[in-house]
Amino acid sequence: MNDTGDRAFWLHPPHDSRIEPIAVGAPDAGELRVRSRYSAVSRGTETLVYAGGVPASEYERMRAPFQAGALPGPVRHGYANVGVVEAGPDEWLGREVFCLYSHQTRYVVPVDAVVALPADVPPERAILAANMETAINALWDTAPGIGERITVIGAGVVGALVAGLAASLPGADVELVDIDDRKARLGDALGVRFRSPAAAAGERDRVIHASGSEAGLAQALTLAGFEATVTEMSWYGTQAPRVPLGGAFHSRRLTLRASQVGGVAPGQRPRWSHHRRLALAVSLLADARFDALIDAEAPFERLPEVMARLADPQDATLCQRIRYD
Numbered sequence: 001m002n003d004t005g006d007r008a009f010w011l012h013p014p015h016d017s018r019i020e021p022i023a024v025g026a027p028d029a030g031e032l033r034v035r036s037r038y039s040a041v042s043r044g045t046e047t048l049v050y051a052g053g054v055p056a057s058e059y060e061r062m063r064a065p066f067q068a069g070a071l072p073g074p075v076r077h078g079y080a081n082v083g084v085v086e087a088g089p090d091e092w093l094g095r096e097v098f099c100l101y102s103h104q105t106r107y108v109v110p111v112d113a114v115v116a117l118p119a120d121v122p123p124e125r126a127i128l129a130a131n132m133e134t135a136i137n138a139l140w141d142t143a144p145g146i147g148e149r150i151t152v153i154g155a156g157v158v159g160a161l162v163a164g165l166a167a168s169l170p171g172a173d174v175e176l177v178d179i180d181d182r183k184a185r186l187g188d189a190l191g192v193r194f195r196s197p198a199a200a201a202g203e204r205d206r207v208i209h210a211s212g213s214e215a216g217l218a219q220a221l222t223l224a225g226f227e228a229t230v231t232e233m234s235w236y237g238t239q240a241p242r243v244p245l246g247g248a249f250h251s252r253r254l255t256l257r258a259s260q261v262g263g264v265a266p267g268q269r270p271r272w273s274h275h276r277r278l279a280l281a282v283s284l285l286a287d288a289r290f291d292a293l294i295d296a297e298a299p300f301e302r303l304p305e306v307m308a309r310l311a312d313p314q315d316a317t318l319c320q321r322i323r324y325d
Helices: 045-050 129-142 157-166 181-190 214-223 274-284 288-293 300-310
Strands: 007-011 017-021 031-041 081-087 096-099 106-110 114-116 149-153 173-177 193-195 204-209 224-232 255-258 294-299 319-323
Touching: 007 045, 007 300, 017 300, 031 096, 031 300, 045 300, 081 106, 114 274, 129 157, 129 204, 129 224, 129 274, 149 157, 149 214, 157 173, 157 181, 157 288, 173 181, 181 193, 181 288, 204 214, 214 224, 288 294, 294 300, 300 319
Parallel strands: 149 173, 149 204, 173 193, 204 224, 224 255, 294 319
Antiparallel strands: 007 017, 031 081, 031 106, 031 319, 081 096, 096 114
16 A cells, blocks of 8 residues: 555556556665656667567666566666655755656665755756766767767767767867757757768768667768777667678778666776766756757656657657656
């Protein structure tokens, strides 16, 4: 029985989801109870889980930090929650925090599972922190330098964050490439050039692929200059994309490498914990440019219909924010 009136959002793959009651108790020593204010839907990961598109070999690696249930489902998934601490140690009471938690009205977590929001990071924007953490890791893996020519293929939330961060490198020449011309506004918002695939520049020093498409990966390889690095951020689930390693791939001596947020990039791993990386991600969201990525909001009660809409390939939403009243 749920005495608190709290609720949680569960995915029932394939293509079903429900809001269900949950009992949330008092925190123990070293724990906080957080009341959710906002969360965000991960357009790639959560819709893949929703659709039942995760291969059995990846069920454990796809676990969210505070996941309940197990794939193939039902499962409580998600990892972008901003809330206010309402119970716990006195120094935390009333503080707004980010946590890698799912869509739930209240929850209890250890103190070290949250990052307090700096005064200059609004909670409405802080929902991007998990995606920002992924973007940071991708740039660490790619290691772009001052003045380099950098192309990001795929103007989703993560790709746009990567491009926005790369634009801060002195002298960097950054292009953001996408097949959807409706995303051209992101170029102006982030201070980068937006290009259609046909207009993308070649001979790039670093190419970061985040479109999740076979065609995007193929183009990434064609845009890379001699001995350039192509970083693959996309995860294809049960798909088996073809990778065109013929043509000039060998003669150009290209490097194709994977980047995935589950492990801190090797160059930083000796000094950076996951928590330190997440705190950096939260702090970088003081930048108001990134408000351009949040283009939809809905109340928690509408999450089942929101998830169905986001799973439609024709839907153009970037970041879907969920509001808890």
